[in-house]
Structure formats: structure tokens, C-alpha cells
Amino acid sequence: MIFGVDVASMLLGGVAAGMVLFIVSVGLSLTMGLMGFVNLAHGGFAMLGGYVIVQAMNHWGMGFAVALVLGFVITAAVSVVLERLLYSRLYRAAELDQVLLTVGLVFVMIASVTLLLGPENQPLRLPLALQGQIDLGIVKYRTYSIVLIATGLLLAAGLWLAFERTQIGAQIRAAVDNRRMAESLGINIARLFTITFAAGSGLAALGGGLGAEFLGLDPQYPLKYLVYFLIVVAVGGLGRVTGVFYAALLIGVLDFVLKKYLPQGGTAFIYGFTILLLLWRPQGLFGGQAR
Amino acid sequence: MTPAPPSGVLNRPAALVLAGRHRIRLWETVPWTLAIALYVAFPKYLAFGTELLITILFALSLDLVLGYAGIVTLGHAAFFGAGAYTVGILAKQGLWSEPITGLLLAAAMAAAVGLGSGLVLLRTRGLTLLMLTLCTMALLEEAANLAHVYTGGFDGLDSVPITPLFGRFEFNPLYPTTQYLYVLAVLFACFAFVRTLVYSPFGQSLTGIRENLLRMRAVGAPVRTRLVLCYTLSAAIAGIAGGIWAQANAYVNLGTLGLDRAATVLIILALGGHGRLYGAFIGAAAYMSLSHFLSKVYPTGWQLGLGLLLVVIALFANNGILGVVETLAHTLRRRRTGTPASPPGLR
Numbered sequence: 001m002i003f004g005v006d007v008a009s010m011l012l013g014g015v016a017a018g019m020v021l022f023i024v025s026v027g028l029s030l031t032m033g034l035m036g037f038v039n040l041a042h043g044g045f046a047m048l049g050g051y052v053i054v055q056a057m058n059h060w061g062m063g064f065a066v067a068l069v070l071g072f073v074i075t076a077a078v079s080v081v082l083e084r085l086l087y088s089r090l091y092r093a094a095e096l097d098q099v100l101l102t103v104g105l106v107f108v109m110i111a112s113v114t115l116l117l118g119p120e121n122q123p124l125r126l127p128l129a130l131q132g133q134i135d136l137g138i139v140k141y142r143t144y145s146i147v148l149i150a151t152g153l154l155l156a157a158g159l160w161l162a163f164e165r166t167q168i169g170a171q172i173r174a175a176v177d178n179r180r181m182a183e184s185l186g187i188n189i190a191r192l193f194t195i196t197f198a199a200g201s202g203l204a205a206l207g208g209g210l211g212a213e214f215l216g217l218d219p220q221y222p223l224k225y226l227v228y229f230l231i232v233v234a235v236g237g238l239g240r241v242t243g244v245f246y247a248a249l250l251i252g253v254l255d256f257v258l259k260k261y262l263p264q265g266g267t268a269f270i271y272g273f274t275i276l277l278l279l280w281r282p283q284g285l286f287g288g289q290a291r
Numbered sequence: 292m293t294p295a296p297p298s299g300v301l302n303r304p305a306a307l308v309l310a311g312r313h314r315i316r317l318w319e320t321v322p323w324t325l326a327i328a329l330y331v332a333f334p335k336y337l338a339f340g341t342e343l344l345i346t347i348l349f350a351l352s353l354d355l356v357l358g359y360a361g362i363v364t365l366g367h368a369a370f371f372g373a374g375a376y377t378v379g380i381l382a383k384q385g386l387w388s389e390p391i392t393g394l395l396l397a398a399a400m401a402a403a404v405g406l407g408s409g410l411v412l413l414r415t416r417g418l419t420l421l422m423l424t425l426c427t428m429a430l431l432e433e434a435a436n437l438a439h440v441y442t443g444g445f446d447g448l449d450s451v452p453i454t455p456l457f458g459r460f461e462f463n464p465l466y467p468t469t470q471y472l473y474v475l476a477v478l479f480a481c482f483a484f485v486r487t488l489v490y491s492p493f494g495q496s497l498t499g500i501r502e503n504l505l506r507m508r509a510v511g512a513p514v515r516t517r518l519v520l521c522y523t524l525s526a527a528i529a530g531i532a533g534g535i536w537a538q539a540n541a542y543v544n545l546g547t548l549g550l551d552r553a554a555t556v557l558i559i560l561a562l563g564g565h566g567r568l569y570g571a572f573i574g575a576a577a578y579m580s581l582s583h584f585l586s587k588v589y590p591t592g593w594q595l596g597l598g599l600l601l602v603v604i605a606l607f608a609n610n611g612i613l614g615v616v617e618t619l620a621h622t623l624r625r626r627r628t629g630t631p632a633s634p635p636g637l638r
Contacts, residue, residue, distance in 0.1 A: 032418065036417070036418070038418060038421065086602065086606065089606055090605065090606070093605075093609075094363075094609075095363045095417065095418075095421070096357070096363050096561065096565070097605045097606075097609060098605070099363065099365070099421075099557070100557075100558070100561050100601050100602075100604055100605040101601065101602055101605035101606065103554060103557075103558070103598075103601055104597075104598045104599065104600070104601025104602040104604075104605060105598065105602065106598070107594050107595070107597055107598025107601065108595060108598035108599060108602070109598075110594060110598075111591050111592070111594040111595035111598060112595065114591045114594075115591050115595070223550065226550075227425060227426070227429055227550075230422055230425065231422075231426070234418075234419070234422045238418070264437055265433070265437055267429075267433050268430055268433035268434060268437060271426045271427075271429045271430040271433060272430055274422070274426050275423060275426045275427060275430065278415070278419055278422060278423055278426075279411055279414075279415075279423075282415050282419045
């Protein structure tokens with residue numbers, strides 16, 4: 001019984017972390033899949049959103065839910081401006097230029113946040129209702145983790161519906177699978193990409209805010225977790241909502257379990273796992289045909 | 292001696308450029324003259340100069356894979372770290388502390404890592420390759436962290452004992468005159484090697500692979516073998532840079548393997564101009580002097596400026612400082628003579 005409780009609480013913790021990874025990374029997977037754009041600044045949008053959310057709660061007295069919406073809107077708006085002004089010029093450019101642009105953006109984001117609010121970690125004060133523990137019958141667990149899991153599931157279901165059942169979702173899927181063909185059919189790829197980019201960055205902002213409680217929130221955030229976001233996308237496949245969902249859960253649980261039982265070599269194991277996986281399936285575990 | 296090309300061909304500007312571009316020009320002595328001038332005139336800045344020369348060497352090794360073979364990698368520090376730790380561990384364990392042979396061992400170790408990873412990684416391209424280079428480096432960093440019995444873990448290895456060069460010239464961390472000249476000599480040797488390599492038929496085929504992979508396959512070039520060989524050679528040079536860094540500073544830490552170092556060298560090369568050999572020199576000099584004087588006084592402002600600079604380079608100056616200079620010179624020449632000169636892309 002004790003063992004069962006242990007396993008359950010570990011799974012819950014891992015799944016909660018996985019949900020945050022999913023919320024942040026899904027936009028990255030879609031933008032990379034659509035345009036093949038190497039966006040290393042994606043974590044920067046998660047950080048910006050996190051900062052807006054924490055500021056809104058701690059200083060402007062907003063509720064958690066309202067702050068999350070605000071973070072989504074502001075980050076999405078900022079990302080649209082950057083996309084139109086900067087990203088759109090480099091869609092057909094060499095990878096190196098895309099890497100340089102986005103690394104540059106990360107630096108600018110880190111420096112601006114440091115200038116405005118200093119280098120310290122920004123603590124997220126959860127509302128009272130989300131603190132403490134909740135009794136799930138088998139096991140008592142932190143309320144916030146359960147809320148995270150529920151939020152993640154809701155968002156995943158919403159995204160799945162939007163992806164599989166709406167016109168825009170169908171257009172995105174078509175463009176990911178074959179961009180030229182989709183363009184010949186009259187789909188406006190540039191507009192589609194702007195929408196996807198904004199939504200993806202907004203989601204990253206939500207992830208930044210929701211995950212701030214255990215990932216922390218300081219100016220180094222975009223670089224610290226960049227490799228994790230990229231691994232989730234690489235394992236899940238480019239332009240795949242469901243793939244990224246499973247990959248994020250897998251990495252989240254794996255990371256949680258390994259940190260507990262193999263605190264020394266856990267991270268190394270994940271890197272090794274990713275390398276082997278990508279060599280076996282360059283398109284990712286859940287990705288479609290290699291391109 | 293290559294047979295002389297048929298006359299007539301050489302009258303065309305493009306052919307002239309192609310036939311003569313491997314020749315050593317007068318201005319190519321400038322960086323070396325400056326390096327010696329720094330030694331004579333500014334003995335106070337020799338520590339900075341040593342760091343600068345090592346950075347040039349590291350950037351030069353990246354230029355080989357990135358600028359010539361077109362392999363975009365985010366994990367080049369893996370080889371720098373492999374070389375640094377080879378020197379550090381061998382000396383710390385009392386196994387080997389002679390500097391020159393130590394560098395050869397560092398090169399061999401880094402080349403082995405490069406060959407091993409290159410054989411598997413270079414089957415992929417694009418984003419997957421970028422991810423794999425990043426993960427390989429992260430894996431090495433974790434491994435170095437785990438093997439703290441040998442590597443010192445997070446704290447690294449300090450006071451690495453290095454025997455005097457040729458048994459006579461000691462490495463003094465406070466007055467790095469020996470280090471400076473030693474690094475300069477090693478840089479010169481490596482540069483001569485890389486310069487010869489990129490103008491050889493092998494180097495030409497690398498450029499071909501960068502420009503048009505499909506066509507190189509179609510003409511029957513052994514693409515993967517060439518790429519792996521280039522990757523291994525570049526890894527060996529990066530290993531030398533890492534090894535010499537460990538010798539000059541007498542310490543090694545996890546930072547030699549980190550994303551920071553890999554990103555910095557990429558930025559330096561992009562700043563100077565990739566695929567041009569001297570981009571490594573210009574980029575390292577510009578970046579290192581700016582960061583040396585600005586990053587300590589205004590660390591945040593430095594990062595902001597660097598970020599903006601990168602955005603500008605990515606958008607407007609694809610080939611860095613040297614690319615801009617070349618385009619300007621090209622425009623000027625055309626204005627003066629009124630005839631279109633050879634396109635600046637030809638190099």
C-alpha cells in the first residue's frame with residue numbers, strides 16, 4: 001500500500017510537470033512544424049508571460065485566472081509584433097540566421113527583464129484556495145498539482161478539438177504535412193503562421209505562469225529550460241499536438257522519477273534517451289513521416 | 292605543381308579569382324604583426340591577449356564545420372571541453388603534464404569524440420542535427436559533472452600542474468608571457484593547416500556540400516565521409532583550443548563544456564563573418580574587447596546591446612563584419628571603375 005501511494009504521488013508530480021512542459025512546448029512544435037523556423041526564443045515568451053502574470057498578481061492585485069488571461073493576451077500581442085517585424089523576414093533564410101535572430105531576442109528579453117525588475121527570482125503567490133492538500137481517496141496530494149493536471153488536460157482537449165475539428169486546425173495540419181501543396185490550394189500560410197505563432201506564444205506565457213511555482217521565474221529562465229522544451233518538441237514531433245502531449249508527459253514523469261531515484265545521473269539519462277531516440281526516429285516518437 | 296590552365300580562361304575575372312584565391316596576400320600578415328605588437332607594446336594585456344588568441348583558435352575550428360561545410364551546430368563546446376578535461380585530468384592525476392604532447396593528446400581525444408558523434412549525428416540534418424549536437428554536449432557536461440572523482444565536478448580542477456615548455460619556460464598565470472607566445476605559435480600552426488585545407492580539393496568539396504548537397508551527391512562525392520572527416524578535424528582543433536586553455540589558465544571547469552561557450556563562439560563567428568577564415572579573428576577581437584570593457588561595468592547593457600546586434604546581423608548582415616566590408620568594397624570598386632567586378636559572394 002505504501003508503495004502504491006508512493007507510485008501514485010510520483011506519477012501525479014510528474015504528470016503535473018509534464019502538463020506545464022506541454023503547455024509551453026506545444027506552440028514551439030507548431031511553429032517549427034509549420035515554417036521549419038528554429039525559434040530558440042520560445043522560452044523567452046514563456047518568461048515574459050510569467051513575469052506579466054506574477055506582476056499582475058503581486059502588484060496590480062489581480063486574481064490568478066485574470067492574470068493568466070492578461071499574460072496570454074499581452075504575450076500573444078508582443079509575439080505578433082515580433083513575428084511581423086522580425087521573424088517573417090527570415091522564413092526562407094538559412095538556419096544559422098534564424099538561430100542568431102532568436103538567440104539575440106533571448107538576450108534582449110533577458111536584459112530587458114533584468115533592467116526592469118532586477119535579476120531576482122519572482123515568487124508566485126498562489127491564491128489560498130490552491131494551496132494545501134486535497135484528498136483524492138487513495139492519496140493526499142498538493143491541490144495545485146491537481147489543478148495543473150486538470151488545466152493541462154482541458155487545454156490539451158481544447159487544442160485537440162481546435163486542431164482536428166476546425167477549419168484553421170485542418171489548414172495547419174495540411175501546411176505541416178506539405179506546405180507547398182497547401183499553398184497551391186490557396187491557404188494563406190503567412191496569416192496561418194501569424195495566428196499559430198501568437199497562440200503558441202500565448203500558451204507558452206500560460207505555461208510560464210502556471211509553472212513558475214516549481215520552475216521558478218528569473219531572467220535566466222529562457223536559457224535554463226531551452227533544452228527541455230526542445231527535447232519535448234524533438235521527441236513529440238514537429239507540428240503535432242498529440243505527439244507533444246505524450247512526449248511532455250513522458251519527459252515530465254521520467255524527469256520526476258529519475259530526480260528521485262537517480263538524483264545524480266537523471267538528467268544525463270534524459271539526454272542519452274533523446275539522442276538514441278532521434279537517431280532511431282529523426283522525426284520524433286510521435287511525428288509523422290521524416291522530412 | 293598543377294598544370295597551368297589554358298590561356299584565355301584566366302582573362303575572365305571569375306576565373307582569375309578562382310585561380311588566385313589561395314595565394315597569400317600582403318594584408319594577411321596584419322593579424323600576426325598586430326599579435327606580436329601587442330606582446331611588445333602592451334605587456335599588461337597579455338592575459339587578455341592569450342584568451343583572445345585561444346578564442347580565435349576555437350572560432351576557427353567552428354568556421355571549418357559551419358562556414359565551409361555548412362553544419363550548424365550548437366554543441367561545439369563539447370570538443371573544447373573534451374580537450375580541456377584531457378589536459379586537466381592527465382596532469383592532475385600525475386600521468387602527463389608536458390604541454391605540447393599534452394595538446395596532441397587533447398586533440399586526439401577531441402577528435403575521437405568528434406568522430407564517434409559525427410558518425411552517428413551527421414546522418415541527420417537541420418533541426419534534428421541541431422538538437423543532437425546540443426544533447427551530445429549536454430550529455431558530456433552531465434558526464435563530467437557525474438565523474439567528479441576525476442573532473443572535480445562542479446568546482447572543476449584548479450592548479451593543474453603543467454611542466455615548463457621545452458623544460459625551460461614556465462607558465463606563470465600572473466605574467467603570461469610564455470602562454471601568449473606559445474598560444475600564438477599553436478594558433479599559427481593550426482591556421483596554416485586550416486588555410487591549406489579549405490583551399491585544397493577537399494575544402495572545395497566541403498563548400499560544394501554546403502552550397503548544394505543534392506548536386507554533390509549527384510556528381511558522386513562521398514558526402515558523408517567528407518562531412519565526418521571535416522567534423523573530426525574541426526573537433527581536433529577545438530580540442531587543441533580547449534587543451535591550451537586549460538594549460539594557460541591551469542584550471543578546467545564545467546563552463547568549458549557549457550551552452551554558454553558554444554553559443555558565444557557561434558556569435559563570435561557570425562559577428563566576424565563565417566566561411567572566410569579571418570572572420571574568426573575579426574569576430575573574436577571585436578567581441579572580446581567589447582565584452583572585456585563593457586560586460587564588467589554594464590553587464591545588463593552589454594547583454595542588451597549584444598542581443599540587438601545579433602538581431603541586426605541576422606536580418607541585414609548575413610556575413611558579419613567581413614561580409615559588410617566586402618560588400619562596401621565591392622560597391623566602391625564598381626563605382627570607381629564603372630564596370631561590374633566579380634560578385635562578392637565568390638570567395
